[in-house]
Amino acid sequence: MGRVIAIVNQKGGVGKTTTAVNLSAGLALGGHSVLLIDADAQCSATSGYGIRLTGEDPSTYDVILGNATPSDAARTTMLPSLRVIGASRDLVGAEIELVGVEQRERRLRQALATVRDQYEFILIDCPPSLGLVTLNALTSCDSLLIPLQCEYYALEGLTALLETVSLVRDSLNPDLAIEGLLLTMYDGRNTLCRQVAEDVKGHFHDKVFRTVIPRNVRLSESPSHGLPALLYDPASRGALAYGELAREVAGEAIDD
Amino acid sequence: MGRVIAIVNQKGGVGKTTTAVNLSAGLALGGHSVLLIDADAQCSATSGYGIRLTGEDPSTYDVILGNATPSDAARTTMLPSLRVIGASRDLVGAEIELVGVEQRERRLRQALATVRDQYEFILIDCPPSLGLVTLNALTSCDSLLIPLQCEYYALEGLTALLETVSLVRDSLNPDLAIEGLLLTMYDGRNTLCRQVAEDVKGHFHDKVFRTVIPRNVRLSESPSHGLPALLYDPASRGALAYGELAREVAGEAIDD
Ligand SMILES: Nc1ncnc2c1ncn2[C@@H]1O[C@H](COP(=O)(O)OP(=O)(O)OP(=O)(O)O)[C@@H](O)[C@H]1O
Numbered sequence A, B: 001m002g003r004v005i006a007i008v009n010q011k012g013g014v015g016k017t018t019t020a021v022n023l024s025a026g027l028a029l030g031g032h033s034v035l036l037i038d039a040d041a042q043c044s045a046t047s048g049y050g051i052r053l054t055g056e057d058p059s060t061y062d063v064i065l066g067n068a069t070p071s072d073a074a075r076t077t078m079l080p081s082l083r084v085i086g087a088s089r090d091l092v093g094a095e096i097e098l099v100g101v102e103q104r105e106r107r108l109r110q111a112l113a114t115v116r117d118q119y120e121f122i123l124i125d126c127p128p129s130l131g132l133v134t135l136n137a138l139t140s141c142d143s144l145l146i147p148l149q150c151e152y153y154a155l156e157g158l159t160a161l162l163e164t165v166s167l168v169r170d171s172l173n174p175d176l177a178i179e180g181l182l183l184t185m186y187d188g189r190n191t192l193c194r195q196v197a198e199d200v201k202g203h204f205h206d207k208v209f210r211t212v213i214p215r216n217v218r219l220s221e222s223p224s225h226g227l228p229a230l231l232y233d234p235a236s237r238g239a240l241a242y243g244e245l246a247r248e249v250a251g252e253a254i255d256d
């Protein structure tokens, strides 16, 4: 039975897509079968794998609105055990179109029921908002992974996100758990960054992943080559960190 | 007659709020009367000025839904010629509540008609999405300022934004102009950053502000003190750059 993990944070630019692309690659390189769903109209995770959808291709929008099944929409990638459901710009419209629809928060959950046991991991990259598309992801998943930049505005946004999570748990998805908080773009030379990291660890304890993702230029270069950093520059600090995160998420031993 | 400038980019984390807070401060310190409207449910620009709204305080949500006038909602700040209309979390709900409302994209424009000539500049900080709240900002403004991080994913998002702008120009706001593209978090040592900056200047020419905002830790520290960098550390490279941007936006001579 696949674990569905939503990668969520309404704060923008904290590393959601970078985590979705590189964690999915790390899990696939580790031998696990993975489905990555790009639920962001920006289509970043789709382009992070070098995929460009045409108007005819089934997308996440079609899966949520029920026009295509996840199996139709899942595309192969350069990694044998990874498939990707790409996003398209019409997801912007979904936020409005879903308002009047029956079971509007449960559409993705219903759609994913047909593929849950074909993958060990299903990851969902979310847009920087708490709208109906993100609510669909929070209603479909078993747990959520929260990338967190060690910055003041990012820390401020955490309370709103955790409140939304408990609302979803009460009404739409009672078993929703927190997979963990992931510190991203960490730079130990920066005092504010160190302080925020200490605050988060002091407050969330073992809910914070032991793996910390450093700021590493290879992570921001790799999408322009349509490759995860684990394939673009496997020895880079960014790629190594996401490899370690994949082992931690999969429950395998990580190096201390 | 005040110039209304929306600070927009659906790509997250590109420096919209940092620009809204520090450009409004720069204009106010330059002697101009300024109104800053925080239209993002994350309330970052509100907290960037050390403002915390209580449930009783009128907010941007109330102004858009017509429950309060901009004059009721505008609060004083530590800068004499700057007022701020703060955001609150209920803006998240506005994206859904506005769907069924008459003239749903023009609400903010209608509300601002009452205060336009009381300020020389009205700045609107937008959320990282192209939903109904951002559409309200695009329909209200004379021009838009697009902060752009020199990164691959940020560049990709530009096409979608410019297409939305031309749609808004055709149907809702015929005079909508581009104030300019602002390069943010610029780090000349980073090859990708230099390449993206060259691409953008090569493509958009004089639509790119001459002022470039460097990556500068003081800009990310100042919000934790509830102050713009121009007051927190006026001699810092980040504060000086935003001072220069304010002169450029106001049409005053800038240093070469
Ligand atoms: N550890 C890192 N080191 C250096 N750059 C990074 C790192 N993680 C992400 N980036 C870069 O920072 C920017 C923001 O990251 P990303 O787009 O993954 O965030 P996001 O949360 O998905 O953004 P959005 O809210 O727009 O969806 C991107 O340009 C990305 O390449």
Ligand SMILES: Nc1ncnc2c1ncn2[C@@H]1O[C@H](COP(=O)(O)OP(=O)(O)OP(=O)(O)O)[C@@H](O)[C@H]1O
Binding pocket: A010, A011, A012, A013, A128, A151, A152, A153, A154, B011, B012, B013, B014, B015, B016, B017, B018, B019, B040, B042, B044, B126, B127, B128, B184, B185, B186, B213, B214, B215, B216, B217, B219, B220, B221, B238
């Ligand atoms: N020039 C800069 N140098 C260093 N840090 C910066 C700079 N500009 C912004 N930051 C920091 O980068 C992060 C993202 O900036 P900011 O929050 O202003 O972006 P945004 O576009 O408003 O994000 P969102 O899409 O979530 O609204 C913040 O933590 C901010 O403090």
Ligand SMILES: [Mg+2]
Binding pocket: A016, A017, A018, A040, A044, A126, A127
């Ligand atoms: Mg993203």
Ligand SMILES: [Mg+2]
Binding pocket: B016, B017, B018, B040, B044, B126, B127
């Ligand atoms: Mg912002």
